[in-house]
Amino acid sequence: MAAIRDNLQAIRERIERATAAAGRSAGSVRLLAVSKTHAPPKILEAWQAGQRAFGENYVQEAIAKMDALARSTGTSDPIEWHLIGPLQSNKTRLAAERFDWVHSLEREKIARRLSEQRPAGLPPLQVLIQVNCSGEASKSGLAPPDVPALARGVAQLPRLRLRGLMAIPEPTPDTSLQRKRFRSMRELHERLRGEGLALDTLSIGMSEDFEAAIAEGSTMVRIGTAIFGAREVEKSAA
Numbered sequence: 022m023a024a025i026r027d028n029l030q031a032i033r034e035r036i037e038r039a040t041a042a043a044g045r046s047a048g049s050v051r052l053l054a055v056s057k058t059h060a061p062p063k064i065l066e067a068w069q070a071g072q073r074a075f076g077e078n079y080v081q082e083a084i085a086k087m088d089a090l091a092r093s094t095g096t097s098d099p100i101e102w103h104l105i106g107p108l109q110s111n112k113t114r115l116a117a118e119r120f121d122w123v124h125s126l127e128r129e130k131i132a133r134r135l136s137e138q139r140p141a142g143l144p145p146l147q148v149l150i151q152v153n154c155s156g157e158a159s160k161s162g163l164a165p166p167d168v169p170a171l172a173r174g175v176a177q178l179p180r181l182r183l184r185g186l187m188a189i190p191e192p193t194p195d196t197s198l199q200r201k202r203f204r205s206m207r208e209l210h211e212r213l214r215g216e217g218l219a220l221d222t223l224s225i226g227m228s229e230d231f232e233a234a235i236a237e238g239s240t241m242v243r244i245g246t247a248i249f250g251a252r253e254v255e256k257s258a259a
């Protein structure tokens with residue numbers, strides 16, 4: 022397997038090319054490195070290659086890595102940690118205390134808890150609503166018609182800052198279907214902006230489909246395998 026540094030460089034170049042091909046401005050798509058199941062030395066390797074934003078799926082696994090990495094990286098240029106996996110209500114306090122972003126909001130009750138539990142000394146927690154853009158093919162995320170009501174509610178919470186939407190469409194090699202799913206997300210995002218919500222983030226696109234996502238307006242791609250290689254067996258619970 023190529024070194025993580027080389028993989029990161031290759032992904033950055035592909036992001037730049039896809040961004041330019043879509044006629045979008047350079048730097049308008051952020052790269053989130055998804056490090057779930059990968060050990061701290063691999064994350065450190067990516068950090069040494071300049072990567073600063075990392076995504077994790079499981080709260081406890083992430084916190085162990087945060088602690089290990091804080092010792093290696095120091096605190097002057099901290100890692101930005103994103104929770105991208107499902108969040109259960111018994112983990113909201115840890116999530117509110119330790120993460121910078123949560124991408125997987127789909128219930129108002131969880132949002133209220135995160136807002137109440139976000140420590141006063143930290144900036145507001147940056148949040149995205151996870152949308153099910155594949156209908157029955159996917160179980161995670163909120164059905165699109167239910168998103169505007171949750172978005173309005175979340176936007177009122179004092180310790181959260183609603184930044185936009187996240188989705189994980191069903192995997193498919195059919196690029197026109199990928200584009201169709203991502204386009205529906207962009208349209209929903211625009212609709213919410215049209216209602217006056219100050220959203221700026223569309224978290225769509227993974228290793229196998231990020232170019233289609235960028236073509237449809239992604240502002241943040243979440244990439245694991247193409248940076249770190251195949252994952253170890255995934256744990257089942259957050």
Ligand SMILES: *Cc1c(COP(=O)(O)O)cnc(C)c1O
Pocket residue numbers: 055057078105106189227228229243244245246247
């Ligand atoms: C695992 C995961 C990713 C990364 O997937 P790859 O196909 O390895 O790039 C992105 N987003 C979420 C929510 C994930 O769970």
